[in-house]
Amino acid sequence: xxxxxxxxxxxxxxxxxxxxxxxxxxxxxxxxxxxxxxxxxxxxxxxxxxxxxxxxxxxxxxxxxxxxxxxxxxxxxxxxxxxxxxxxxxxxxxxxxxxxxxxxxxxxxxxxxxxxxxxxxxxxxxxxxxxxxxxxxxxxxxxxxxxxxxxxxxxxxxxxxxxxxxxxxxxxxxxxxxxxxxxxxxxxxxxxxxxxxxxxxxxxxxxxxxxxxxxxxxxxxxxxxxxxxxxxxxxxxxx
Amino acid sequence: xxxxxxxxxxxxxxxxxxxxxxxxxxxxxxxxxxxxxxxxxxxxxx
Amino acid sequence: xxxxxxxxxxxxxxxxxxxxxxxxxxxxxxxxxxxxxxxxxxxxxxxxxxxxxxxxxxxxxxxxxxxxxxxxxxxxxxxxxxxxxxxxxxxxxxxxxxxxxxxxxxxxxxxxxxxxxxxxxxxxxxxxxxxxxxxxxxxxxxxxxxxxxxxxxxxxxxxxxxxxxxxxxxxxxxxxxxxxxxxxxxxxxxxxxxxxxxxxxxxxxxxxxxxxxxxxxxxxxxxx
Numbered sequence: 402x403x404x405x406x407x408x409x410x411x412x413x414x415x416x417x418x419x420x421x422x423x424x425x426x427x428x429x430x431x432x433x434x435x436x437x438x439x440x441x442x443x444x445x446x447x448x449x450x451x452x453x454x455x456x457x458x459x460x461x462x463x464x465x466x467x468x469x470x471x472x473x474x475x476x477x478x479x480x481x482x483x484x485x486x487x488x489x490x491x492x493x494x495x496x497x498x499x500x501x502x503x504x505x506x507x508x509x510x511x512x513x514x515x516x517x518x519x520x521x522x523x524x525x526x527x528x529x530x531x532x533x534x535x536x537x538x539x540x541x542x543x544x545x546x547x548x549x550x551x552x553x554x555x556x557x558x559x560x561x562x563x564x565x566x567x568x569x570x571x572x573x574x575x576x577x578x579x580x581x582x583x584x585x586x587x588x589x590x591x592x593x594x595x596x597x598x599x600x601x602x603x604x605x606x607x608x609x610x611x612x613x614x615x616x617x618x619x620x621x622x623x624x625x626x627x628x629x630x631x632x633x634x635x636x637x638x639x640x
Numbered sequence: 641x642x643x644x645x646x647x648x649x650x651x652x653x654x655x656x657x658x659x660x661x662x663x664x665x666x667x668x669x670x671x672x673x674x675x676x677x678x679x680x681x682x683x684x685x686x
Numbered sequence: 687x688x689x690x691x692x693x694x695x696x697x698x699x700x701x702x703x704x705x706x707x708x709x710x711x712x713x714x715x716x717x718x719x720x721x722x723x724x725x726x727x728x729x730x731x732x733x734x735x736x737x738x739x740x741x742x743x744x745x746x747x748x749x750x751x752x753x754x755x756x757x758x759x760x761x762x763x764x765x766x767x768x769x770x771x772x773x774x775x776x777x778x779x780x781x782x783x784x785x786x787x788x789x790x791x792x793x794x795x796x797x798x799x800x801x802x803x804x805x806x807x808x809x810x811x812x813x814x815x816x817x818x819x820x821x822x823x824x825x826x827x828x829x830x831x832x833x834x835x836x837x838x839x840x841x842x843x844x845x846x847x848x849x850x851x852x853x854x855x856x857x858x859x860x861x862x863x864x865x866x867x868x869x870x871x872x873x874x875x876x877x878x879x880x881x882x883x884x885x886x887x888x889x890x891x892x893x894x895x896x897x898x899x900x901x902x903x904x905x906x907x908x909x910x
Binding site: 486 | 646647649650651653654655657658661662665666668669672673675676679680
């Protein structure tokens, strides 16, 4: 893919701009001062994760309805990148909690949903690893993937309801209400940067899956007849 | 800057997670590429 | 044959099969008892502390024994290869699923009925006073557990390491159900019993979402 290098440069550029903006341009927050700036990365991770997992959800449905392997490649790519973004989101959440509130972890709605989603999609990836037949793997993991995605809003709601009965410091509530316009702009830059980075990594992962498929086809063709191998090679894409 | 180490750690963590993942994907891609080329080799020689 | 009728016939088959040996039921009840008693050793059952943790432990006991019971329930079909015969029968895939779900629901409920008096004694709580509302919470919670658990046991049955995989898949999915059930139970067993409508709505919502999803996806789940 010829566009890879300029895209990577774009992603690196956006991330650097976002980093600079988050650290130096964004105004100082009244109560938490510097540590609040993690908010820009944390929300970026959250958006990247949500987008990646939505892509997986759509791809799951796509596979079940059309049975075209491209949807399955997209599912696994979205899930892996989603787990990576989720990991980054959890780490930034923890690193914010400790200096801001003195505790490493708090069961607030966003962090809890993040954590449960991490567990769900890691399980999704483990499930895929344990089924050999590609068609069955795609179908069964798609069903589980749909279940997992439907579960997420329920987790969020259950946590919010629980919080009304067991109130605790809210990590992000203060920042969301009435955002300073400069903060808003920095936030937009951060989120776009992280989304771009996520999409680039996802595209690469998709390419990996496509290559794997190509390899399997070559192997199968090689085991049958040389003539078929030649025609398989003739069909294989150049890059 | 108060708590700067946490902020820096968070920034580095985000970079590291994506960077490590990207590197792992790229390594797997090049390994697959080599494998595919290896399979195509005997045919080119024919 | 209509889905309901097919499911009812399958349910009857499950029940008859199970009551011949009662092995699944006995194992489930004993395991749940072990969990509850073991937990009560870790905490002093007479203190106010353990009264607070009680509802959580009760539902964890149900969750663990439920998820362990689900695998053998489907595994039996695979071992005896009766699954193919069922697939070829002129019934909708959802009927097959529904029959299994209801059977699992009844088995787990039987285990719960045995367990709750034991729990009430060990943790010094009065269940009879709130029996009606408690039953509603139990039914909604167990239904959600068995609905999702049955679907996931079908998925896990096709993979390696299925005994480990099923709890791994099931327990994160059940997070909202666990929270709602525990909170509802805790508020019912508190000195001033009350039941937040939100928890009931959440439990019912969970059941509806996953039963509907199971119905929509049942064809894919049970295909060859």
